[in-house]
Amino acid sequence: MATTNRAPKLKLSNVSKEFTAPGTGQRTVAVADVSLEIQSGEFICVVGPSGCGKSTVLNMVAGLAEPSSGTIEKDGVPITGPGADRGVMFQDYALFPWLNVRDNIGFGLRHGTPGKELSRSTREERVGHYIELVGLAGSENKYPHQLSGGMRQRVALARLLANGPDILLLDEPLGALDAQTRLILQVELLRIWGETAPAEQRKTAIFITHDIEETVFLADRVVVMSTHPGRVKAVLPVDLPRPREETIRAEPRFGHLAEEIWGLIRDEAYRAIA
Amino acid sequence: MIRPAPESRWTPVINAVLLPAVLVIAWQIWAVTLPADTRAPAPVGVVAAFFHLAGSGGLFSATLQSLGRVLLGFAFAVVFGVGLGLLMGSSRSVKDNLDPIIESFRPIAPMAVLPIAILLLGTGTPAALSIVAYAAFFPLLINTVHGVSRVDRKLVQAAMTMGVPRPRILATVILPAALPSIMLGARVAMGVAWTAIIAAELAVGAKSGGGTSGGIGQMMFVFYAYSIDLNGIVVCMIVIGVVALLIDRFFRATERWLMPWRY
Numbered sequence: 219m220a221t222t223n224r225a226p227k228l229k230l231s232n233v234s235k236e237f238t239a240p241g242t243g244q245r246t247v248a249v250a251d252v253s254l255e256i257q258s259g260e261f262i263c264v265v266g267p268s269g270c271g272k273s274t275v276l277n278m279v280a281g282l283a284e285p286s287s288g289t290i291e292k293d294g295v296p297i298t299g300p301g302a303d304r305g306v307m308f309q310d311y312a313l314f315p316w317l318n319v320r321d322n323i324g325f326g327l328r329h330g331t332p333g334k335e336l337s338r339s340t341r342e343e344r345v346g347h348y349i350e351l352v353g354l355a356g357s358e359n360k361y362p363h364q365l366s367g368g369m370r371q372r373v374a375l376a377r378l379l380a381n382g383p384d385i386l387l388l389d390e391p392l393g394a395l396d397a398q399t400r401l402i403l404q405v406e407l408l409r410i411w412g413e414t415a416p417a418e419q420r421k422t423a424i425f426i427t428h429d430i431e432e433t434v435f436l437a438d439r440v441v442v443m444s445t446h447p448g449r450v451k452a453v454l455p456v457d458l459p460r461p462r463e464e465t466i467r468a469e470p471r472f473g474h475l476a477e478e479i480w481g482l483i484r485d486e487a488y489r490a491i492a
Numbered sequence: 493m494i495r496p497a498p499e500s501r502w503t504p505v506i507n508a509v510l511l512p513a514v515l516v517i518a519w520q521i522w523a524v525t526l527p528a529d530t531r532a533p534a535p536v537g538v539v540a541a542f543f544h545l546a547g548s549g550g551l552f553s554a555t556l557q558s559l560g561r562v563l564l565g566f567a568f569a570v571v572f573g574v575g576l577g578l579l580m581g582s583s584r585s586v587k588d589n590l591d592p593i594i595e596s597f598r599p600i601a602p603m604a605v606l607p608i609a610i611l612l613l614g615t616g617t618p619a620a621l622s623i624v625a626y627a628a629f630f631p632l633l634i635n636t637v638h639g640v641s642r643v644d645r646k647l648v649q650a651a652m653t654m655g656v657p658r659p660r661i662l663a664t665v666i667l668p669a670a671l672p673s674i675m676l677g678a679r680v681a682m683g684v685a686w687t688a689i690i691a692a693e694l695a696v697g698a699k700s701g702g703g704t705s706g707g708i709g710q711m712m713f714v715f716y717a718y719s720i721d722l723n724g725i726v727v728c729m730i731v732i733g734v735v736a737l738l739i740d741r742f743f744r745a746t747e748r749w750l751m752p753w754r755y
């Protein structure tokens with residue numbers, strides 16, 4: 219949001235990440251010179267071809283990987299490791315196979331910092347709430363291997379939300395869902411993020427997707443990345459009013475923005491399949 | 493058209509029992525042809541010996557004593573094997589420091605340690621126990637290290653992003669993720685432990701002159717070296733086999749109970 223007199227919530231300065239293959243010593247530059255300022259309460263979407271470093275950027279913000287060069291700051295303080303203030307929803311869900319749906323969702327509340335001050339009944343209530351929210355009521359006692367891909371994704375989303383992080387880091391969180399569920403959860407996600415709340419009460423979100431319409435529907439700004447090496451190609455503000463209703467998809471401005479983003483990634487998308 | 497005979501639910505049972513029954517009968521027929529003063533075991537003699545040994549309570553108490561030693565030795569091995577395995581699996585430097593020691597002891601068979609154990613600990617339970625623990629330790633340790641090294645890093649990372657402290661991740665993520673491998677190690681370890689106790693009791697029995705050490709291995713030693721009762725030895729063999737089978741079944745059941753998500 220347009221509050222320029224505050225330190226940004228997240229600040230990436232010239233962030234690069236290089237991987238060295240253990241055997242051959244061959245180096246891959248996954249992310250090159252990414253600089254980005256994200257304000258508190260902003261909803262950022264990241265699009266780009268597969269392999270352009272989106273997950274790598276997210277991991278570094280989460281504190282799970284260190285930049286090879288450059289710095290990442292949260293509220294002006296360098297990030298040194300992972301913490302419950304930055305919740306992650308992993309691209310491959312990372313559900314615990316030995317826990318059922320309920321215990322997966324309640325894991326952070328039970329063992330991590332988010333549930334420290336909460337009573338058992340409050341934790342259970344919160345878990346129940348998110349089970350309802352993502353439409354998993356009735357499947358509480360199932361194990362991940364008994365769930366469909368879409369259901370697993372919803373468990374991962376509920377687990378993230380139940381921990382109540384201040385910053386949401388979402389790696390293709392709705393990718394495995396059918397179209398209808400996806401539209402419903404997009405709206406739900408905006409509500410949880412705080413769309414109807416005053417801007418200063420909103421969470422900060424970084425949302426990776428490859429669905430262009432999804433970025434336009436959700437984002438305050440869209441970060442378009444390009445590959446080899448992974449760079450920020452453009453940052454587009456989405457000047458659509460909030461709260462956003464389903465009907466907004468039919469508006470001309472929505473279509474224009476989607477086309478503009480498509481225009482930025484079209485060349486690379488074609489090259490990728492050529 | 494020829495239809496195959498409908499399968500009765502007894503068919504598998506009959507198939508399983510048929511060949512052993514034939515073999516036992518053949519064995520008995522062969523035994524009858526031997527001279528009367530033979531020492532060779534025969535099915536009828538084995539059954540008689542079984543009822544004699546079971547009736548006196550001696551067989552039961554000897555089995556129980558061996559089993560008790562195995563369980564206690566196994567418990568030691570679980571504590572040290574799994575504990576150390578978790579540490580080695582999650583810390584590079586612990587592993588690098590311990591690996592050479594462990595790899596140099598691993599090829600030394602439990603029986604090769606026995607002479608030292610007897611000389612240091614005597615012919616009673618402590619010696620038998622230490623052999624069992626030694627034998628069971630390695631499969632547990634190695635499978636735990638292997639299981640920990642294969643834990644999906646993403647799961648550990650997920651726990652880290654939920655603010656779960658390191659030691660707690662060990663208990664809530666790494667241990668359950670490595671559990672299938674640990675349980676495999678436990679099953680192997682239990683099999684090895686049961687073999688080791690019999691051998692240890694045999695050897696300890698020899699050293700103590702067949703006297704005081706107890707256990708089913710020692711009972712076997714007495715039949716072998718003193719009363720020369722081959723029927724008794726066969727009874728011991730069968731009991732040892734049956735107990736091993738029961739232990740394995742018990743472990744399978746435990747796995748189902750400990751890891752319901754895999755079934």
Ligand SMILES: Nc1ncnc2c1ncn2[C@@H]1O[C@H](COP(=O)(O)OP(=O)(O)O)[C@@H](O)[C@H]1O
Nearest residue numbers: 237238246248267268269270271272273274275
């Ligand atoms: N741990 C790693 N080791 C080596 N290379 C990696 C690793 N993680 C990612 N990469 C490489 O970095 C690039 C970007 O990966 P990633 O961030 O997963 O892309 P995206 O999420 O945009 O598809 C890819 O070329 C990938 O092969």
Ligand SMILES: [Mg+2]
Nearest residue numbers: 272273309389
């Ligand atoms: Mg990715």
